[in-house]
Amino acid sequence: MAANMVIDQGAAPDDVQYGDGQPQLDKFRLRWELARLPALAPPAGEVSFDDKRAPTEQGHSLTTGTFCFLRGRSDVSRLKARLERDDDFVWSDEYATEHNVTLARPSHDGWGIRKLAFVFCDDFLHRVYRLPLWEDPSWRALIDPILESCGVPRERIIRCLLASMPPRTVIPPHHDSGYWVPRSRRLHCAIKTNPDVVFLAGRTLDEMHRIEFKEGCVVELNNQAKHYVANLSDEYRTHLIFDYVDDRAEPYLLPPEMPVVQLRTGDELLQTRRSVALASERGSGPRAPHILIIGAQKAGTTSMFEYLSQHPLIKRGVRRETHFLDWRWPGDDDADSLSRKWHETFFDAEAHALHPDLRALDSTPSYLLQSNLAIPRLQRMRKDLPLIVMVRDPALRAVSHHAMIADKAATPQQRRSRGTAWLGKSVREVAEAELVELLRAGVVRCVKGEGLGGDYEVDDAAFRDYITRLPLGHGAHSLLLRGFYAAQLRPWREAFGAERILVLRCEDMVTSEGAAAAVALAQRHAGLREHPLDDARPRNARSYAGPPDDLVEDLRRFFSRANADLYEMLGWGDGERW
Numbered sequence: 238m239a240a241n242m243v244i245d246q247g248a249a250p251d252d253v254q255y256g257d258g259q260p261q262l263d264k265f266r267l268r269w270e271l272a273r274l275p276a277l278a279p280p281a282g283e284v285s286f287d288d289k290r291a292p293t294e295q296g297h298s299l300t301t302g303t304f305c306f307l308r309g310r311s312d313v314s315r316l317k318a319r320l321e322r323d324d325d326f327v328w329s330d331e332y333a334t335e336h337n338v339t340l341a342r343p344s345h346d347g348w349g350i351r352k353l354a355f356v357f358c359d360d361f362l363h364r365v366y367r368l369p370l371w372e373d374p375s376w377r378a379l380i381d382p383i384l385e386s387c388g389v390p391r392e393r394i395i396r397c398l399l400a401s402m403p404p405r406t407v408i409p410p411h412h413d414s415g416y417w418v419p420r421s422r423r424l425h426c427a428i429k430t431n432p433d434v435v436f437l438a439g440r441t442l443d444e445m446h447r448i449e450f451k452e453g454c455v456v457e458l459n460n461q462a463k464h465y466v467a468n469l470s471d472e473y474r475t476h477l478i479f480d481y482v483d484d485r486a487e488p489y490l491l492p493p494e495m496p497v498v499q500l501r502t503g504d505e506l507l508q509t510r511r512s513v514a515l516a517s518e519r520g521s522g523p524r525a526p527h528i529l530i531i532g533a534q535k536a537g538t539t540s541m542f543e544y545l546s547q548h549p550l551i552k553r554g555v556r557r558e559t560h561f562l563d564w565r566w567p568g569d570d571d572a573d574s575l576s577r578k579w580h581e582t583f584f585d586a587e588a589h590a591l592h593p594d595l596r597a598l599d600s601t602p603s604y605l606l607q608s609n610l611a612i613p614r615l616q617r618m619r620k621d622l623p624l625i626v627m628v629r630d631p632a633l634r635a636v637s638h639h640a641m642i643a644d645k646a647a648t649p650q651q652r653r654s655r656g657t658a659w660l661g662k663s664v665r666e667v668a669e670a671e672l673v674e675l676l677r678a679g680v681v682r683c684v685k686g687e688g689l690g691g692d693y694e695v696d697d698a699a700f701r702d703y704i705t706r707l708p709l710g711h712g713a714h715s716l717l718l719r720g721f722y723a724a725q726l727r728p729w730r731e732a733f734g735a736e737r738i739l740v741l742r743c744e745d746m747v748t749s750e751g752a753a754a755a756v757a758l759a760q761r762h763a764g765l766r767e768h769p770l771d772d773a774r775p776r777n778a779r780s781y782a783g784p785p786d787d788l789v790e791d792l793r794r795f796f797s798r799a800n801a802d803l804y805e806m807l808g809w810g811d812g813e814r815w
């Protein structure tokens with residue numbers, strides 16, 4: 238029988254007394270009638286990993302409509318007796334402080350759930366924390382038989398805790414989420430329960446069924462399925478809940494490579510939606526930013542910034558473009574003070590101190606071009622930042638650049654930072670005037686033809702000299718120059734190494750699959766574990782009249798040698814060329 242009535246969001250009746258910490262759950266009414274639902278005994282077997290690749294509610298095909306399987310049986314009477322001794326002392330903060338590690342889990346703690354933790358990990362499996370009680374012989378004697386009954390090796394465990402749910406409380410319907418979920422298996426063993434505990438699981442909220450959990454039975458739950466628990470009784474309900482990595486997890490997550498951290502008594506762990514932080518490591522993380530998008534202007538940098546920001550470990554700063562390395566450079570100071578200023582002025586220094594796993598992004602597209610300023614300044618502070626460069630057909634980049642500067646809807650502040658030099662001038666007029674200047678400065682040399690449609694090559698030394706004379710503080714310059722990607726990339730590759738710079742094409746992000754693939758590459762480059770892209774809408778897109786065909790053709794001819802230089806530099810094949 239489906240049990241969708243638990244999702245009734247009516248107001249809580251006055252006469253129901255909720256357990257401690259439950260007022261925020263008023264909308265999930267305790268439904269006493271649920272205790273009369275028949276409970277299905279889980280069949281023997283195990284969850285198919287294919288059924289765990291995404292939340293089941295997303296409607297991917299499933300091998301089975303069963304979400305819980307019996308994996309083993311164990312005599313838990315001694316563990317149950319141990320938990321009932323000592324007048325609940327094992328659940329107290331004092332016990333955790335004296336014998337173990339305190340673990341703060343704001344949402345679970347808010348629901349009043351008591352816990353005794355043995356192993357814990359962050360959602361991205363950066364670290365598996367083994368707590369002191371995990372090796373404690375008296376606890377091992379009680380826990381190990383449960384693990385053995387279902388054949389789960391201790392060294393594969395990534396989370397293991399006893400969780401005790403107060404009388405008359407509800408864990409609202411949810412599915413687990415995060416990098417760890419499709420890579421691990423979730424098992425429950427009821428240690429102390431009673432017929433008035435209701436556990437529901439199903440593909441969607443409307444299709445949940447009641448599952449039987451008998452004391453001592455080890456049940457695997459597909460935690461990508463919706464599940465819900467209500468303890469309608471007057472007693473605590475206690476389960477041993479553990480997760481372990483399946484064979485199919487990446488090798489770096491499996492023993493012997495599994496990133497295990499052995500904790501000592503007195504340590505403190507704090508879980509957030511994003512990460513698990515160790516109190517003793519507060520303030521130990523590298524300063525922000527941790528990832529730098531350096532250009533090119535009008536090549537999808539805003540989208541890449543927004544896409545990357547959807548990763549749970551990315552913490553937004555005060556602004557997307559800090560311009561710290563050019564417009565806002567605070568002047569000569571020692572490297573440590575400079576990097577502290579960047580970190581403290583533009584990023585959430587408090588959050589980074591508390592959670593060293595968090596990462597921050599700076600996306601300032603002017604850096605790629607004005608490398609004469611940005612490179613030496615960055616080198617003084619940080620040599621290890623992952624750099625991301627977006628590129629786009631330079632002919633269309635130029636048109637987009639012009640459309641932004643000419644945009645009549647700009648605010649006065651935008652007008653100031655964009656510059657006004659091109660107002661009233663067409664793309665061709667601006668480009669032709671710049672071409673004259675580039676020829677005069679020797680930055681380009683005409684090989685054949687004339688005007689924009691001619692054949693030109695870029696002189697690297699003249700380019701490096703020319704950029705030192707560019708205006709600072711606004712973007713209404715270098716319509717053509719910003720399309721010489723190889724010349725711009727060369728100094729960055731020399732300064733930081735080619736492997737530190739990821740170059741991605743804006744055109745590849747037109748489809749949501751393409752955007753997801755580009756973001757996965759960027760996440761990996763930035764040292765982040767992959768996280769799916771939820772919202773792939775293009776950002777910072779502008780509608781403007783399409784450029785005349787002959788202009789685009791001329792610009793494409795103008796850029797053809799500069800582009801060939803880029804293809805050779807990056808080893809790009811036919812599919813990647815403009």
Ligand SMILES: Nc1ncnc2c1ncn2[C@@H]1O[C@H](COP(=O)(O)OS(=O)(=O)O)[C@@H](OP(=O)(O)O)[C@H]1O
Pocket residue numbers: 533534535536537538539540602637638640641743744746747748752773774775776777778779780
């Ligand atoms: N996903 C995706 N696919 C294809 N094109 C995309 C995508 N995201 C952004 N864009 C286009 O990139 C242009 C904006 O680039 P930037 O955000 O780098 O501009 S800025 O320098 O920060 O002003 C802007 O180009 P124009 O619309 O031609 O101006 C965006 O439309």
